[in-house]
Amino acid sequence: MSDNTVDTTTRNAGGSPEAEDTAAPRPGYGRLLRTPRAWTFLLPGFAARQPFAMLTIGIVLLVQHTTGSYGSAGAVAAVTGVSMALFAPQGGRLADRFGQRAVLVPGVLLHAVSVATLIILALAEAPLWALFAAAVPTGASTPQIGPMVRSRWVALLTGSGRAPAAERGSGPSLLARTGPGADARGRDASARALLPTAAAFESVTDEFTFVIGPVLVTALCTGVHPAAGLVAEAALTLVGGLLFAAQRATQPAPGRPVTGAAGAGTDAPAGRRVSALAVPGVRVLAVAFLGIGSVFGGMQVSLTAFAAEIGSPGVNGVLYGIFAGGNMLAGIVCGAVAWKTGPRRRLLAGYTGLALTSSVLWALHSVPLVAALGLLVGLCIAPALISGYTLVESLAPVTARTEAFTWLTGSVALGQAAAVTAAGGLADAYGASAGFTVPLVGTILALSTLFALRSRLLPKSAGRVSARGLGHRAPVTVD
Template sequence: MVGPYRGLFGAPGVKGFVIAGFVGRAPMSMLGIGIVLLVSALTGSYATAGAVAAIVSLAYAAAAPLSGRLVDRFGQARVLVPFVFLHGASLTGLMLCAHAHAAQWTLYATGVAAGATATSLGSMVRARWSYVLDDPSKLHIAFSFESVADEVIFVGGPAFVTALTTWINPYAGIIATIVLTVAGTLAFAALRGTEPPAVRHRGDAGSPIAIPGVALLSAVFLAMGAVFGSIDIITVAFADEHGSKASAGLLLASIAAGSMVSGLWYGSRDWKISLRGRFVRGLALFAAGLTPVLLMDDLRAMAVALFFAGLSISPTLITGFSMVERLVPAAQLTEGMAWISTSIGFGVAVGAWAGGRLTDLHGASNAYGFSYVCALLAVAVGVGGSALVRAERRPHRP
């Protein structure tokens, strides 16, 4: 199964941007749960914790297409360096406000700043792959590898930040997030040899979101993001309700582990089914896989159910990014992929807020119903509009 991945890393500079990109985006699985654990520990309210995590995701989602457009126009390094320093400073401010028990609005203000200055490093890594690889089959394997890397992050990140927060202090998870983000992003920006060229003049090209297929994918991933955001906070509460809050990271790692395994398998296959067909099937399995989660009332059983729920996530995300790569002009590739990230981010924000509210009102087990409804919505939108994602391959170079 790992054979097809062996030939990916021979091109000059590839190993460097892959490693730096992995370190720099590792905190994407740590930040939300780190904020939830910090704020809930200090306020005693999952609703407040969910709201702060949601505002960070919302600000990121709103700003990601703009930062993507800036990257396409000025290059990755010139945008990443100032943004990552501002992001680190904003997260530091959030911690200090929480430590000082400052007014609640200060948590939201620093959260907005932290989210708005976060960058979609995963989109930039995929843009580099698109720049260095000419072979569509190799690009499929590369995107699959990146999805597996994301899931490795989501397997280890929640458990790591939960351990730091519960065994050291509530601030340790956010501190680790800042260190990894700044170090990895600066290292990634310093690798100029594989950086796609900036395109200063794009003519009359509008935003990629105006492309019908990209708009449809964004709507689907908005609903999927709501599933991810709600499951994060509901699962923390589920573990807490069952007397083992520290198990939350392991439960979240279970769903990411399922996604990682399926992503590795998916990328190793030479698919004859069209991207559209794979996308529709992945969405259907996504909703079906969440059904058992609604029935679990035991930590061990929930871990197994979450593993199977995660099996369709990576294939669906890989297919989505592959379709964007075909739908969007090369000069707008980073912005186009950022729209997927921003859609997921908006969904995570809605899901975190709704998950926190529903957990406080009805308990964690009942709140999982919201996640399931969002999964069904993703299926309905994706299947109903699937004709919009038929795409011819775009030219590789700008």
């Protein structure tokens, strides 16, 4: 399809609240990656987000080496994950209010110091409570690069929440160069059509980090030193985070009050700053993403227990690699396909598939069957993740987008931490099959929540401005 294809919602004056479901085919990855200035934050962002997949496994390997206990290692890692989940949205809210740079610079410095403290305490064989005390700031200060990159994509592609011109530099923005009139409106629609592709690209990038991050940490901890994995994590966080923070040209503008369509999905009066959780749809998505976290956490522990039960511990890496590979493959496809259904329907369909595939894992006892079903589970995760992140762009106010993204990321982390604990206890007591029931329960509960509250995933302003032919989007002055 042509890159200049215009969203059908701009021509449908009588559109329904889900008029965006019939959006015209969008451009693909090539057009997305040619977006001006995108690579200035993508490259440092990739380096800075890599530690997100290295931290937990690095803590487990180090603490298990110094204490000899997987239980203690898992407990310290769980404290880190819970701390990250609880503090990440607060960091996102501060980034929306004061700017990403203002939060990132002190955050990565604190993270480096916290990780160094945790390493020193672990090597000194400090008591478990001291490791817990160091794990709290370690998790709380983990930079949320993924949500910040997603927020930059939204600002870059929609022109909303952009940094002031003096801060961006002299280069024109993507939408500023389009010029006035109908051609400008067509290009604006074409740029907005890239948002689902950007969400898919970010999901693939996230999954890629979870493919190579654990491998890198394991190699460093086993081949160099038990603490080498965490040292690398802290170094990448510090260097990558500072380089990412230095890219001020693409940073969304901080401190803007909610006005007009910027507060879509909320009842907040104009000029008042609102939290992302004030939006009902964001709350629903945050609960739903706990289920996705339960799949990640439950699969990690249960696959490990399954490999140990059959006497082939080494097959664990292969099985989890197949699961992660399915997720990454589905993410690539989701970004390349021009969907004719909206993100809300795709979210419900993806989650239905995720619940169905997760419900059979506990009954399998052979490596080929577990590998095949693990691939299917991975294939269903990406559509749910990508659709959820795409919905946030239309639900959350401009001034709370980073916070909204971090609520979803934090929910995944919290669900993962809870699932690791629950699946570990069940696997110890009843075997790997019992551990596989954690993804089953988590996805069914999340799917039930989505179906019961699916009406809240529609932006409130959709019905108010649909007569203008723009769905939930901001009205545009016609020349």
